[in-house]
Amino acid sequence: MSENENLFWSKHYSLKWSDFKAEHNPASYADSHSVIKYRFTWTVDSEKMGSEILFLIKNIQVSVEFCPLLSSVRPSETSDQLLKYEQGRFDLAELVKREHISNLQTKFEGKNFPTRGKNEEQRKQLAKEDSGKMIAQEIEQLQQILEKRLQEYDETTDYGNNPEKQLEYALKFEELKL
Template identity: 65%
Template sequence: MSENEVIVWTKQTFLKWSDFKAESNPATFEDSHSVIKYRFTWTVNSEKIGNDIFFIIENILLSVEFFPHLSWFRISQDTDDLLKHEQGHFDLAELVKRENLQSLQNAFYGKRFPTRGQNEEQQKQFAKEDSGRIIAEKVEELEHILDKRREEYDSETEFGQNIAKQSEYNSIFEKLR
């Protein structure tokens, strides 16, 4: 696995301690840390109306990615319960994605966005650049939602130590599969 490789969330994906490749941080109170982000792809098309060219965003796909080379655990704490809690962070990101994907798509689908540029070729290039930027802004909002939900998850489960609360979350996450 190269440093740029990620693990993409699927129904069959379960993290293992060997997936956590970074060095643990002795200065932090955490026993483990997972770096999880969203990646998106999309299609951009253009439409000419009169003398103006507009771009249209379609087919937004969002994936949840775990970054092994940025994620770590303390070897002295590598319990099954802690791994299950870290898997919960990965699953929570998928849950937040599913809860918000339709609204993300609705922000763009069926809408025309003006282009910039001196000629048609420039306008097509800027359409690609500008569409990526505005989708990235919305995905960043989604990542803020995820950050808040992760904090709640850690707090409510006491970082996986509250077995009853962790079990409640585990039941929710099992429904994703």
Template identity: 60%
Template sequence: MGEHEIIVWSKDRKLNWSDFKAESNPAVFEDSHSVIKYRYTWVVNSEKIGDTIMFFIENIQLFVEFHPLLSWVRNSIEQDKLLNHEQGRFDLAELIKQEKISKLCEIFYGKKFPTRGSNEEQRKQFAKEDSGNMIGSEVKKLESEFQSQSNEYDLQTDYGKNIEKQFEFDLTFDKLRK
């Protein structure tokens, strides 16, 4: 992995402490910090109906990414339980993605949206921009849900220190790897 690469969630790859490349922040209470984001791609096509160009969205793909250069751990705290907890956060983002991707697609697939612009070329360009903004708005809602569930995960597991609760989450996350 190059130093500027991100790690896309995969059932075959777990996080290692060496993936946490940022300097720890002594001003915060956390022993580690993971930056996990959603990235998306899509295809936008357009169709002329009379004098109007309509666009439609297809092939939305959503990826869960871990950002090593923004993630850190305190060197004195590198414990297996904490690493497992951080992996759980990454897994939680993937779980939410898998649960919500069909709803995200439902919002857009099979629908046509009007474009703006004064000529055909502008309309096609705006279709690309507008479709990205529309999907981005829905992904922001997904990120907000992830943040909320991630906070609840931290509370319930006490950042991996509550072994019983962490084990319950681990059983759920293990299903992602099958």
């Protein structure tokens, strides 16, 4: 991993404290802070229907990223328990993605959308731009769902300090790695 690369969620990789590369704010109440977000890719194709050119969105892929350069930990607090809690936040993002990916794909794939532009080349360029904006809006909603779920996770597990609740979540997250 180069210095500025984000980590993508994988069932074969668990976070390490060395992944938390940001300097921790000593005034922060929290002992750790992780930044997790969604990234997407897609394919856009165009099709001529009569005199109109329509675009189609295909192959929407969403990945979960952990951002090392924006994530930090208070050096005196690097415990296995806290790391499991942070891994749980990363795992929860993957779980939320899996719960919602088919809705996202269903919303766009197999449907035609109108293009804008004066000529075919401009329409193709604008179709890429417009489709990206459409998907980005949905990803923003997914990010908001994640934020609510993370808040619930934080409160339920008392930021990893409630071993029983942390174990309940850990068991859910184990299913992601099968």
